[in-house]
Amino acid sequence: MSAEILAAPSSGIAPVGHYAYDQVDRAFLHDRVEQFRDQVARRLSGTLSEDEFKPLRLMNGLYLQLHAYMLRVAIPYGILDSRQMRELANIARTYDRDYGHFTTRQNIQFNWIRLEDTPDILARLATVDMHAIQTSGNCIRNVTCDQFAGAAADELLDPRVHAEILRQWSTLHPEFSFLPRKFKIAISGSPNDRVAARFHDIGLVAKPGRHGTVFDVFVGGGMGRTPIVGVHLRDNLPEEDLLAYLEAMIRVYNEYGRRDNIYKARIKILVQALGAEGYREKVDAEFAAMDRARYRLPPETVAAIRARFGTPALDAPSDAAERLAGARRADAAFDRWVRTNTHSHRAAGYISAVISLKPDGGIPGDATSAQLDAIADLAERFSFGEIRISHMQNVVLGHVRQDELHALWQELGRAGLASANIGLIGDIIACPGLDYCSLANARSIPIAQKLSARFANPDLQERIGDLQIKISGCINACGHHHAGHIGILGVDKKGEEFFQLTLGGSAASDAAIGQILGPALPEDSTVDAIAHLVDAYLVHRTDGERFLDTYRRLGAALFKDAVYALA
Amino acid sequence: MDVRSNRREAGGSSVVTANRLLDGRIVWLAGDGAWSGRIDAAHVFSNDGIEAVIDATARRQQADGVVGVYGVQVRDDSTTPVPVTVRERIRAFGPTVHPEFATLTEVPPDVR
Amino acid sequence: MPLLENGRIVEDFWTTIGGDELLPPTGPVIVPLDRLEDGLARPAGEKLGVALPPDAEIAVLRAALPRLALVGVTFPTFRDGRAFSQARALREHLDFAGDIRVTGRPLPDQYEFLLRCGVSTVQLPDGADPAVWARAHERFTTAYQPAVRDERAEGFGLRRFLA
Numbered sequence A: 001m002s003a004e005i006l007a008a009p010s011s012g013i014a015p016v017g018h019y020a021y022d023q024v025d026r027a028f029l030h031d032r033v034e035q036f037r038d039q040v041a042r043r044l045s046g047t048l049s050e051d052e053f054k055p056l057r058l059m060n061g062l063y064l065q066l067h068a069y070m071l072r073v074a075i076p077y078g079i080l081d082s083r084q085m086r087e088l089a090n091i092a093r094t095y096d097r098d099y100g101h102f103t104t105r106q107n108i109q110f111n112w113i114r115l116e117d118t119p120d121i122l123a124r125l126a127t128v129d130m131h132a133i134q135t136s137g138n139c140i141r142n143v144t145c146d147q148f149a150g151a152a153a154d155e156l157l158d159p160r161v162h163a164e165i166l167r168q169w170s171t172l173h174p175e176f177s178f179l180p181r182k183f184k185i186a187i188s189g190s191p192n193d194r195v196a197a198r199f200h201d202i203g204l205v206a207k208p209g210r211h212g213t214v215f216d217v218f219v220g221g222g223m224g225r226t227p228i229v230g231v232h233l234r235d236n237l238p239e240e241d242l243l244a245y246l247e248a249m250i251r252v253y254n255e256y257g258r259r260d261n262i263y264k265a266r267i268k269i270l271v272q273a274l275g276a277e278g279y280r281e282k283v284d285a286e287f288a289a290m291d292r293a294r295y296r297l298p299p300e301t302v303a304a305i306r307a308r309f310g311t312p313a314l315d316a317p318s319d320a321a322e323r324l325a326g327a328r329r330a331d332a333a334f335d336r337w338v339r340t341n342t343h344s345h346r347a348a349g350y351i352s353a354v355i356s357l358k359p360d361g362g363i364p365g366d367a368t369s370a371q372l373d374a375i376a377d378l379a380e381r382f383s384f385g386e387i388r389i390s391h392m393q394n395v396v397l398g399h400v401r402q403d404e405l406h407a408l409w410q411e412l413g414r415a416g417l418a419s420a421n422i423g424l425i426g427d428i429i430a431c432p433g434l435d436y437c438s439l440a441n442a443r444s445i446p447i448a449q450k451l452s453a454r455f456a457n458p459d460l461q462e463r464i465g466d467l468q469i470k471i472s473g474c475i476n477a478c479g480h481h482h483a484g485h486i487g488i489l490g491v492d493k494k495g496e497e498f499f500q501l502t503l504g505g506s507a508a509s510d511a512a513i514g515q516i517l518g519p520a521l522p523e524d525s526t527v528d529a530i531a532h533l534v535d536a537y538l539v540h541r542t543d544g545e546r547f548l549d550t551y552r553r554l555g556a557a558l559f560k561d562a563v564y565a566l567a
Numbered sequence B: 001m002d003v004r005s006n007r008r009e010a011g012g013s014s015v016v017t018a019n020r021l022l023d024g025r026i027v028w029l030a031g032d033g034a035w036s037g038r039i040d041a042a043h044v045f046s047n048d049g050i051e052a053v054i055d056a057t058a059r060r061q062q063a064d065g066v067v068g069v070y071g072v073q074v075r076d077d078s079t080t081p082v083p084v085t086v087r088e089r090i091r092a093f094g095p096t097v098h099p100e101f102a103t104l105t106e107v108p109p110d111v112r
Numbered sequence C: 001m002p003l004l005e006n007g008r009i010v011e012d013f014w015t016t017i018g019g020d021e022l023l024p025p026t027g028p029v030i031v032p033l034d035r036l037e038d039g040l041a042r043p044a045g046e047k048l049g050v051a052l053p054p055d056a057e058i059a060v061l062r063a064a065l066p067r068l069a070l071v072g073v074t075f076p077t078f079r080d081g082r083a084f085s086q087a088r089a090l091r092e093h094l095d096f097a098g099d100i101r102v103t104g105r106p107l108p109d110q111y112e113f114l115l116r117c118g119v120s121t122v123q124l125p126d127g128a129d130p131a132v133w134a135r136a137h138e139r140f141t142t143a144y145q146p147a148v149r150d151e152r153a154e155g156f157g158l159r160r161f162l163a
């Protein structure tokens, strides 16, 4: 079966879960690689200055980081197939130092890339229909999506077809490639927000309407130095107006967004300045004035793109659930992993499995090329060759037969990928921080490593329950610290690392921005401080209460004492 | 250039650094005007004259094949130059989370 | 400064008038937006263009547009993409059919975007290599979204052929 799936586009069988390229798409990618090759040549010859080259390389995902260039490869809506994953492993082995890093925006980053190799790397990516287009730069970035899309039991609609439409529409968009600042869109099809829709420049929630798909639209959310929960702009936007309305929204931003100060250039600042009403009026005026026929998204177009998505044939044996239950009874460690690392599936006998990239004491989101290959093999064997990257920096196999879950778990254990900590305190988000990032104030990864080692005991983790720690090495907030139940922000004091704690943030449907607890702490007391917070919570929580809820019920004072009274 | 990385006091001494254009790797300006991948080869300049050195070096960066030239203050009390900030120590000696990539012990970074 | 049209260097018949220069009574001139009235005061048959600063709303041209043969939009730096929206709005909202000319400091890598937003001519920045610009126009044969030029659909979905 898997061989057929992999042979996908030419044999007419599309890869499960994502769009199948055809010759036109491939020719386009080829042209894009050659364009970049030419740009690199112009840079090396000095025709392009660094200043002029920088936005061009950024639009191909190439950053200059602390130690080397970093290449960010797009994983559109977080979905890839085994063949693509193997190529990522190849690139890690051939051009990097044998590992990659999955990001909160469902991309993968390679940290040790050479500029002169980049055109060749992009050419190799293109052989498996992948690219790094618009993974950086002041343009519309990779569109992110729910990691359980098309599988989740609570989903109203699979948003990936629309995510693909947005990917195509935003690719080399003639008007919106030089916006005031970067532009991030997320789309979900579930009422349970797993994409942080309210923390994006535009968040879309797709749902079935009376006459086809409609969208609820959020705008102007974001983190960074001005964290803001997005504004609910409108409900029930009809599918055929989706592109027209987005064009209007972004055109208003392109025209009126600030360009004098990069810290005030995101759309969230514009929406705040105009007020939600003021912004909505301008968008509506633009929407009313534009040639709507030109931008109409007809149902035939949606259908044509949908037809290029493979759908898995879900036919589990009728006793699949029973056999899973039996395996859980027989194996306590497996039972624990199932409790934490799975998500219910819409189809009987199936389940989604989350592969944690957060081993105790490890680097959140990192995977070696051997692990990438192992995941590719397991996806082929257990989940139709389809792999998803979550914004929590983990990997998801979407469609696993329940009776095969135990075998999958055993294989994961052999590859060092069976940590049972999803949603728990060990499931930490951390940005690259000062170990790699040229903008950083402080190191994020070592704090994550120390925390996950400290809370390694799985019983303790389960007892603590749902607790999200998110770490950013500077105020740009790539580690989403504002949205962490406990957020940790690196600050710089005279060249030394300090960490500021925030409590009470959430990226879910109850989106909130964490509040600063008190003065920043030196590196060596930060981990202890978190332990004190956790202790205080365990003492004061009521039955079944999450850390976040205890904090919301009791307020900051108690936690403040826990951290600062002892210091 | 980020002001933090350019932080220097009036007294003291500094080394000059950049990234190589071709592979992005960190380099340090040595006494003979060549660029080295090792901070222990860097020439230590007194902060009095450092701005002029940085300016002159920045002007020839395209010819030298480097980008982002700036100065890094180093501690006064060590024989190998040791930057005063954590950031520059990480640049000089490698990411702390991968000791195997330490710059002063590694074989030349032939990652291919 | 050479003028580029459809990837080729063409002759520039226009004279650009600064803020305080004398306006010649005849001949094609481009005036700054704040001198539009002066330009319109010339005889009706004389060709008139106006240079729009990036922060101007195109609606200010609505009344004058029938008299205008050219609207200039500008890139103070290549990073400032407002001119893309201005050009596109001129074509789409005001149905402007005259010349839309780009000045300032665009990059050749933006040329196809400019054309697709409705720009017709580019005044090349100093030192620009027209060959690099021409190449930029031939680089891609497919685009993935509707644009002003109404290109022919290519197969299914949103794709279209670039002319």
Ligand code: HEM
Residues within 6 Å of the ligand: A063, A065, A070, A102, A103, A104, A105, A109, A181, A184, A221, A222, A223, A224, A225, A262, A266, A430, A431, A432, A436, A437, A438, A439, A476, A477, A478, A479, A480
């Ligand atoms: C290592 C190189 C990186 C650099 C130079 C970088 C740079 C930045 C900057 C400057 C911002 C702030 C933008 C603004 O607020 O206007 C930002 C935000 C963000 N970055 Fe990164 N980043 C890097 C890596 C990452 C990684 C590894 C992730 C994912 C783990 C990531 C995900 C994000 C997210 C989610 C945001 C905040 C959300 C928002 O846009 O408001 N970035 N980044």
Ligand code: SF4
Residues within 6 Å of the ligand: A431, A432, A433, A434, A437, A438, A439, A440, A441, A472, A473, A474, A475, A476, A477, A478, A479
């Ligand atoms: S939050 Fe700051 S330190 Fe972390 S990756 Fe983003 S820019 Fe770098």
